[in-house]
Amino acid sequence: MKDSQEYKNKKKFFDSVITLYGRNVVVEVLEDMNVEIHRLHMSESNQIDGAIKKINALAKTRGIEILIHDKKSLSRISKNSKQDQGVAIDIVTKTYKSADDIKDMKNYKLIALDGIQNPQNLGMIIRSCAAGFIDGIILPKKSSAKISPLVMKASAGTLFKLPIYYCNSLEDVFDGLDADIYTLSSHAQNSIYDIKLSKKSIFVLGNESEGVSKKVNELCTKSISIPMQRGVESLNVAVTASLIAFIKF
Amino acid sequence: MKDSQEYKNKKKFFDSVITLYGRNVVVEVLEDMNVEIHRLHMSESNQIDGAIKKINALAKTRGIEILIHDKKSLSRISKNSKQDQGVAIDIVTKTYKSADDIKDMKNYKLIALDGIQNPQNLGMIIRSCAAGFIDGIILPKKSSAKISPLVMKASAGTLFKLPIYYCNSLEDVFDGLDADIYTLSSHAQNSIYDIKLSKKSIFVLGNESEGVSKKVNELCTKSISIPMQRGVESLNVAVTASLIAFIKF
Known part of the structure; x- marks a missing residue:
């Protein structure tokens, strides 16, 4: 069978x-x-x-x-x-789909999560992406927080509004995919204020302490920075997702 | 004495x-x-x-x-x-100042918090504003979360980087102040994508469940919206602060 x-x-x-x-x-x-x-x-x-x-x-x-x-x-x-x-x-969940579907999509701006373990962050990311200009979230089953009541609470009623593309690992999804795959890096030449999006764009956000994993990083094709004042080195990951969702490229 | x-x-x-x-x-x-x-x-x-x-x-x-x-x-x-x-x-804290000082300032973009009780939200707001294009936070002593170890943790080392203007109440600060004082409203004509900032601008963010209090609201002079997709009605307050800090007006 x-x-x-x-x-x-x-x-x-x-x-x-x-x-x-x-x-x-x-x-x-x-x-x-x-x-x-x-x-x-x-x-x-x-x-x-x-x-x-x-x-x-x-x-x-x-x-x-x-x-x-x-x-x-x-x-x-x-x-x-x-x-x-x-x-x-x-x-x-009608909005919970296989990441295999992405191959057949022609236009998208997606956020991919690499090791987000904190349920509050995951819920906030879902909420901001649902409200903003993002077509869906790619969520690897293994390395991510499970969709749980804590995630649901932090998503404030938006859990079923946005497509979530589940996969086993981001490597499987990115391998051979015809898309611009962005990582965030303070050393990147281009900032979020001056990039031009192509038709297929994915932004990878990593675990807050570890960042994006080495294997996933190798599959990324572009990098951008978020300029920060006062020597601040990083933003909360849900805030970063929100800026990508709302800053107009 | x-x-x-x-x-x-x-x-x-x-x-x-x-x-x-x-x-x-x-x-x-x-x-x-x-x-x-x-x-x-x-x-x-x-x-x-x-x-x-x-x-x-x-x-x-x-x-x-x-x-x-x-x-x-x-x-x-x-x-x-x-x-x-x-x-x-x-x-x-050299960055912890009286809101009385604001009267004498000539250029500023500030965020004023009206009843933010959640220490994680307060810490995240401080972090994003320190990293972004915000000159300080106005924090009423009575109605806000106290600066505590939880706030410090959520601020991720940025607690002493950004001026915090303390006051007893926002009404005292706003009364007679020569500045544009913004509230966020889904009904506002102008969105965050199309306003032009004057030299003195303050953005008021209210408590997540109650919003901005009536008294403070009456002292606000302008209102703006954050356009949202998929029928989402609101964003986390720290996310809202981050968008104001990073979206270029």
Whole structure:
């Protein structure tokens, strides 16, 4: 079955599903009619209190399947037994796509994240890019913070507004891609105030302490600087993403 | 003595002193030779471990006065008994000035903060403004987060690089001031991409949930928008400050 169309479709579907957890988050998601929900998971050990009653009622209204698990199985689904509070929810994210799709796109300005581990930074980056002039974020599954309730909170309701192109590693995506791939460097000749974008541009932002990894750096084709005053050496990564999203090139 | 020059000088001095606490922060401050230190405070209950030995040695090298207090007195100095770890330090901040000084300035682009309570946001705002084209931040003592170790951490070493103009309230500063005072509004006719700055400009940023307070809003003279895509309604306040600091008007 591995190569069949059915397998590919299933894989595509499950790749687009993300699981969130925690009672407030689940209520928020259930109340947002723009969010497509696959299934709701509850622990059999949950006390039927106000929050659980509300979750059950919302799920019933929307006709969403509820699966009951023992506590251990629920932990395996949420992958966060400390914070799941006995509930998890599978969301079908139409904006969550494979980075393979980028090859076929003709015009884009994307931000690629190389090792952003801080969920608040990831949420803020999503929020600013959704609001600004960015077509999507390339997010490697392995090296990045998971899409979690903390990310959702920091994204302030924008988590499902912007395409997120998932991949295993940025190297896979960049290899052979016909695009200008920018890194930021204080030594770069051109600044963000004087570059001219080509039709296909990707800006790579690295981990705050480590920067862009060596392998990814080697695949970048251009570099730009953000001029800074008073000897300041760097900006918060979410701020950098925001400047790329909003400064008009 | 209240009106004497001596009193005024003392008041000015103590207004420029901020007190930080916690062992890592105190070590970091003692190691930064650009930071002028007034006095070091230690609790008599401190165990003489590695960190305390290091702090004592650094203070001795720099010739800084050490005052020993009982635990309660130290808490009154740090104002944070839970996190002071038995040490506090008074810093003389040359960049920490009275907002009264603004009246006599002839050219400026300032950011005024109205009720920013989140220390991470405050630290990020300081970092971006220090790096960008902003001449200082107006910070009302009453309604803002205190300059604390959390603010220091989020500022990433930029806390003492940018002038911070303290005041009791923004109303006091704005009243009768000959400057363009901007608020951000999604309804504004002009966007940040098409305004022309006058010689004296102040941008007011409000609390993330409440926005700019009514009284301050009434003293603002102009309003601008940041155009947003995909129906996103707002940006993180530190991101907004960063855009004002870096987008060239």
